[in-house]
Amino acid sequence: MSSTAPIPTMDVLSIDELRKMDAYWRACNYLCVGMLYLVANPLLREPLKPEHIKNRLLGHWGSDPGQTFTWVHLNRLIKKYDLNMIYLAGPGHGAPATLSNSYLEGVYSEIYPDKSENLEGLQKFFKQFSFPGGIGSHCTPETPGSIHEGGELGYSISHAFGAVFDNPDLIATVVVGDGEAETGPLATSWHSNKFLNPVQDGAVLPILHLNGYKIANPTILARITPEELEHLFLGYGWQPYIVEGDDPAVMHPKMAAVTEHCIKEIRAIQAKARSAAPGAPVERPRWPMIILRTPKGWTCPKEIDGHKLEGSWRAHQMPILDPVTNPAHLKLVEHWMRSYKPEELFDEAGKLIAELKEMAPVGDRRITANPHANGGKLRKPLDLPRFAEYAVKVEQPGHVILSSTDTLAHFLRDAMRKNMTSFRVFGPDETASNKLQVIYEGSHGKTWMAAQLPEDADGGYLSTTGRVMEMLSEHTLEGWFEGYVLTGRHGFFSTYEAFVHIIDSMFNQHAKWLEKSKLELRWRQPISSINLLITSLVWRQDHNGFTHQDPGFLDIVTNKSPEVTRIYLPPDANCLLSVADHCLRSVDYINVIVADKAEHLQYLTMPQAIDHCTKGIGIWDFASNDEGVEPDAVIACAGDIPTSEALAAVAILRERCPDVKLRFVNVVDLFRLMPEREHPHGLSEREFDSLFTIDKPVIFNFHAYAALIHKLTYKRKNHDNFHVRGYKEKGNINTPLELAILNQVDRFNLAIDVIDRVPKLQATASHTKQWLQDQIIECVNYAHANGIDSPELRNWTWTTPTA
Numbered sequence: 001m002s003s004t005a006p007i008p009t010m011d012v013l014s015i016d017e018l019r020k021m022d023a024y025w026r027a028c029n030y031l032c033v034g035m036l037y038l039v040a041n042p043l044l045r046e047p048l049k050p051e052h053i054k055n056r057l058l059g060h061w062g063s064d065p066g067q068t069f070t071w072v073h074l075n076r077l078i079k080k081y082d083l084n085m086i087y088l089a090g091p092g093h094g095a096p097a098t099l100s101n102s103y104l105e106g107v108y109s110e111i112y113p114d115k116s117e118n119l120e121g122l123q124k125f126f127k128q129f130s131f132p133g134g135i136g137s138h139c140t141p142e143t144p145g146s147i148h149e150g151g152e153l154g155y156s157i158s159h160a161f162g163a164v165f166d167n168p169d170l171i172a173t174v175v176v177g178d179g180e181a182e183t184g185p186l187a188t189s190w191h192s193n194k195f196l197n198p199v200q201d202g203a204v205l206p207i208l209h210l211n212g213y214k215i216a217n218p219t220i221l222a223r224i225t226p227e228e229l230e231h232l233f234l235g236y237g238w239q240p241y242i243v244e245g246d247d248p249a250v251m252h253p254k255m256a257a258v259t260e261h262c263i264k265e266i267r268a269i270q271a272k273a274r275s276a277a278p279g280a281p282v283e284r285p286r287w288p289m290i291i292l293r294t295p296k297g298w299t300c301p302k303e304i305d306g307h308k309l310e311g312s313w314r315a316h317q318m319p320i321l322d323p324v325t326n327p328a329h330l331k332l333v334e335h336w337m338r339s340y341k342p343e344e345l346f347d348e349a350g351k352l353i354a355e356l357k358e359m360a361p362v363g364d365r366r367i368t369a370n371p372h373a374n375g376g377k378l379r380k381p382l383d384l385p386r387f388a389e390y391a392v393k394v395e396q397p398g399h400v401i402l403s404s405t406d407t408l409a410h411f412l413r414d415a416m417r418k419n420m421t422s423f424r425v426f427g428p429d430e431t432a433s434n435k436l437q438v439i440y441e442g443s444h445g446k447t448w449m450a451a452q453l454p455e456d457a458d459g460g461y462l463s464t465t466g467r468v469m470e471m472l473s474e475h476t477l478e479g480w481f482e483g484y485v486l487t488g489r490h491g492f493f494s495t496y497e498a499f500v501h502i503i504d505s506m507f508n509q510h511a512k513w514l515e516k517s518k519l520e521l522r523w524r525q526p527i528s529s530i531n532l533l534i535t536s537l538v539w540r541q542d543h544n545g546f547t548h549q550d551p552g553f554l555d556i557v558t559n560k561s562p563e564v565t566r567i568y569l570p571p572d573a574n575c576l577l578s579v580a581d582h583c584l585r586s587v588d589y590i591n592v593i594v595a596d597k598a599e600h601l602q603y604l605t606m607p608q609a610i611d612h613c614t615k616g617i618g619i620w621d622f623a624s625n626d627e628g629v630e631p632d633a634v635i636a637c638a639g640d641i642p643t644s645e646a647l648a649a650v651a652i653l654r655e656r657c658p659d660v661k662l663r664f665v666n667v668v669d670l671f672r673l674m675p676e677r678e679h680p681h682g683l684s685e686r687e688f689d690s691l692f693t694i695d696k697p698v699i700f701n702f703h704a705y706a707a708l709i710h711k712l713t714y715k716r717k718n719h720d721n722f723h724v725r726g727y728k729e730k731g732n733i734n735t736p737l738e739l740a741i742l743n744q745v746d747r748f749n750l751a752i753d754v755i756d757r758v759p760k761l762q763a764t765a766s767h768t769k770q771w772l773q774d775q776i777i778e779c780v781n782y783a784h785a786n787g788i789d790s791p792e793l794r795n796w797t798w799t800t801p802t803a
Contacts, residue, residue: 012256021072021256022248023345024104024359027352028068029299030340031100034122035129036061036318037333042122043342043350048334050324058130059137060093062316065298066209067097067175069251071367073259074173078361081263084169086487087367088148090156090186091177091209093137093317096129102144102368104352105360110369111144111523119350141516141524145368147375147486152509153177154185155479157206161192162483163372164202166421168274170372170487171266173205175292178221179214185475190236192476193287194450197464198273200421203266206238206289211296213313222293229291239265239286244293246311251294262288282464284449301336304329376525376587378488383418387411387581391606392573397622398647398798400602404573404595404640405494405535406435408580412492413442415584416467424484426469426477426493434494434535435597443467474502482510485528490584494533497594498541498548504556507532511590514564518588526587531580537596537703538727539641539739546732549739551704554670557592558708562679567670569594569703571643572602574609575668582613594703600640601647601797616669617683619691622800623650623664631663632758634692635750638667639703642725645740646701647798648747653754654801656768657761660754665691673712685717694718697757701745702726723753735783737793741776748772748779 013021034042036059041052067089078085089098102108103125109117115125128134139146148159160172180186196204212222221229226242233240241258245251269285276282297315302308309315323330347353364371371377390411394400416423416439425431425439431446440446445463447470456462471477474495481491510530517524534553541548557565566589570576576595583591603620604612612618621627637646643666653660667673674682683691692698694717702709706726713719730742740746755761755769782790 012260013253017076018249018252020356020359021076021252024075024356025069025072025248026340027104027345027356028071028097028100029065030337030342030345031103031125032061032064032068032096033337033340034126035059035096035099037323037337038123038126040123042119042126043346044334044337048330048337050330053324053330053333054127054131055324056130057318057321059096060091060317061096061300061319062211062213062296063091063094063175063177063209064097066211066292066294067091067094068100069255069294069298070173070175070207070209070292071097071101072359073255074367075360076256077259077263078365078367081267082365083171083263084365084370084372085171085173085367086147086163086370086373087145088156088160088172088174089139089146089150090148090153090175090180092150092153092180094150094175094177095135095137095139095143098139098143098146098368099129105366105368107144107366107368117351122350141513141521145370145373147373147483149509149513152505153180154183154475155189155482155506156180157186157189157192157204158476158479159483159486160204160206161189161196162480163487164196164204165424165480165484166200166489167202167372167487168200168270170202171205171263172202173207175207175209178208178210178212178219181208181221182219185473185479188473189476189479190233190238191471192480193237194284195447195469195471196287197282197447197449198270198285199282200465203270203287205262205266208289208291210291210293211298212311213296213316215316216313218313233289233291237284237286238289240289240291242291242293246295246298255292258290262290282449299339301332304332372487374524375486375488376527379525379528380422380488382415382423382490382584384581384584385411385414385418387577388606388610390577392602394574394602394605397603398601401599401797402573402602403435403597403599404570404576405533405597406438407573408576408595409436409438411577411580412436413439417442419490420467422489424467424469424489424491426481426491428474428477428495428499429470429472430494430496430536431468431470433597434533436494439468446470474499475506478503478506481530482506485530488527490528492531492533492584494535496536496548497534497538497553498536498544498550500532500534500553501550501556504553507556507590508560511560511564514588514590515561518564529583529586529589529591531583531591531593533593533595535595535597537594537641539703540596540598540736541739542735543733549727549729549731551727554592554594554704555708557590558670558711560590562671562674562681564588565590565592567592567594568668569638569640569670570613570668571637571640571666572600572604572609574602574604574606575613577606578609578613579668594639596640601644603643603798612666613668616672616681617665617667617691620664620666623647623798624662625654626661626663629661631661631693631696632760633660633696633754634663634665634698635701635754636665636667636692636698637701638670641736641740642701642703642745645745645747646750648796649750649754651798651801652747652751652772656771657755657765660758660761662754663691663693670712673709675715678715688716689718692716692718692722696721697754698722699750699753699757700724701750723757725750725753735787735789737789738780738783741780746776748776
């Protein structure tokens with residue numbers, strides 16, 4: 001059947017329902033306009049005057065009436081079918097629609113008692129919007145019922161799907177702005193329907209709101225032919241239904257019929273899938289969606305000063321800009337607001353009249369009171385296996401060589417087995433590449449609702465009930481992950497280091513959401529942390545080359561508040577296990593774990609790793625020889641390859657310069673370097689000084705860009721003696737040691753650095769320095785001749801030097 005086939009509209013709404021729904025919609029729209037314009041006279045009980053208008057008019061009107069229109073119809077269906085539903089406002093500045101409904105539902109006044117349901121509370125409710133000391137025009141964390149801030153466009157669909165995975169009773173209705181629909185992340189996220197299992201998951205009802213314009217331009221999807229638009233979404237795998245018009249008397253019955261049809265279709269899809277015999281194949285359904293086409297700024301004045309207003313880009317933000325200084329425009333604002341007939345909607349005290357109050361659901365069924373939109377209320381801690389049981393046996397440091405991420409995978413596999421409805425693993429087609437493929441054993445494989453071929457059974461791990469989410473779109477994955485944890489569940493995300501930058505801005509948005517929620521909003525309950533494993537690192541891009549060498553995501557993370565972000569660089573598998581267990585148990589953080597997938601030396605026993613990770617930073621006694629004396633230099637490191645190269649440098653110096661006293665410090669928690677006054681988990685001055693001896697050189701071998709260590713330690717007493725080695729944008733197709741040499745994080749350059757900075761070595765170690773320089777040349781020549789590092793360097797292990 002064509003998506004444009006008519007849907008029966010007879011008897012969907014009674015005349016009385018139509019009257020009350022339209023009145024409720026007018027009340028919503030009135031509140032939206034009031035938020036945009038008014039600081040006083042909230043119900044126009046007197047003629048509108050300039051002093052009733054805000055001095056700065058900041059906000060967006062264009063998408064609000066279409067969203068409130070949608071909301072009124074969702075309320076009807078929630079009440080009729082007892083639906084469990086949340087709402088996501090995709091249009092970036094569309095918060096007035098959500099705020100107005102939260103206020104009319106009574107939720108806003110319950111959370112913020114000073115915004116009471118009377119004239120005084122309504123006046124405060126209006127004034128706070130886009131006002132200093134108030135709230136923003138997005139659906140910020142302060143907005144009840146929201147899990148989607150919307151300040152950056154493109155993630156509404158992926159957030160909605162994340163919310164309904166493993167939530168079989170939940171429907172996430174998401175209104176997608178037609179400007180938002182032009183973004184790459186949003187376009188990709190339409191494919192989320194290939195990952196939604198109607199048996200174990202809930203449903204997403206997307207409503208593409210075509211009002212025709214962005215800030216100053218038409219939108220693409222509003223200007224293509226109806227056939228092209230229909231075929232686009234049919235091609236995406238959706239069943240589109242169209243509601244189009246501008247006459248409320250016609251549009252209400254249309255919308256009521258279409259939304260009810262979609263809900264029935266969703267329920268039919270779920271009922272069919274859930275009633276099938278156990279083990280029966282689950283087919284991917286064609287889920288319904290709605291295309292809602294209404295005028296931009298619907299119901300605002302048709303024209304202003306001879307220019308088209310309703311239905312044009314001029315209605316996108318503030319349709320009337322100068323009512324304070326232009327009496328004619330002040331009258332126009334007043335006429336616009338009075339067109340909603342507030343005197344019919346609110347009683348003498350300023351409260352929505354009783355018959356309209358009854359139009360909203362009650363209790364937790366109110367959209368803005370739904371506990372899924374305050375996911376900490378529903379969150380249950382993970383049931384995790386004992387991570388120490390997965391420990392690598394380390395009889396002596398620096399001898400065992402293995403992949404740390406492979407070790408981690410066994411822990412994650414069993415964590416999955418114990419939490420099969422509340423834990424998912426995400427990754428962009430790289431789970432196996434990152435040595436995490438053993439997770440498939442505990443996850444039923446990878447989520448996949450699209451077609452399967454016979455050869456997929458041979459190592460493809462595809463499954464309609466899989467719990468590892470793989471798609472080659474970091475945006476969509478991160479959106480799923482955020483929606484999943486925001487509604488009370490847990491997850492883990494692995495990705496290549498070079499491409500984690502794709503979600504830079506998503507990380508930024510979520511960090512801001514967490515900071516506001518954690519530090520300012522007591523009513524938002526703690527949610528599970530976002531856990532990002534960054535692997536396939538800059539130092540092991542043996543064939544990918546220069547394009548895949550970028551450790552700069554750590555710089556982005558340190559720009560955010562340490563109250564909500566942490567960076568961990570575990571040097572070996574046992575430390576990685578300890579860090580991962582800690583991160584999975586944490587709440588209200590974005591945890592970034594940096595661990596290479598390649599095989600590396602292992603250093604610490606599990607008890608030592610737990611102690612080291614608990615402190616976050618510490619001296620490794622086996623590599624130090626300064627006990628009881630002041631060291632000549634401190635060699636510090638953070639990261640797996642920087643650690644192995646720093647240890648190799650220590651071995652060289654202690655063999656060739658036996659009188660040098662060295663202290664070896666390894667950093668796991670990067671934020672520990674910050675002063676305690678800057679970060680509650682930072683090191684006190686005394687602790688810092690005890691590690692990095694005052695007035696002695698500190699050679700710091702770092703995984704990422706050197707400037708980051710200077711940034712974290714710039715207030716420290718010994719900062720002038722910090723000499724940091726890190727990635728310098730040098731390299732292409734190199735062996736691991738050759739790449740380290742090009743960026744001067746290798747053992748030879750580190751040893752030279754110590755010789756140059758320790759006075760007693762400057763005169764005695766000239767021959768050693770020359771030998772080190774010769775080694776650099778030989779290593780590069782060997783790599784270019786043989787395509788691999790020499791065996792003695794490639795297979796180097798730690799041997800404690802003799803005293």
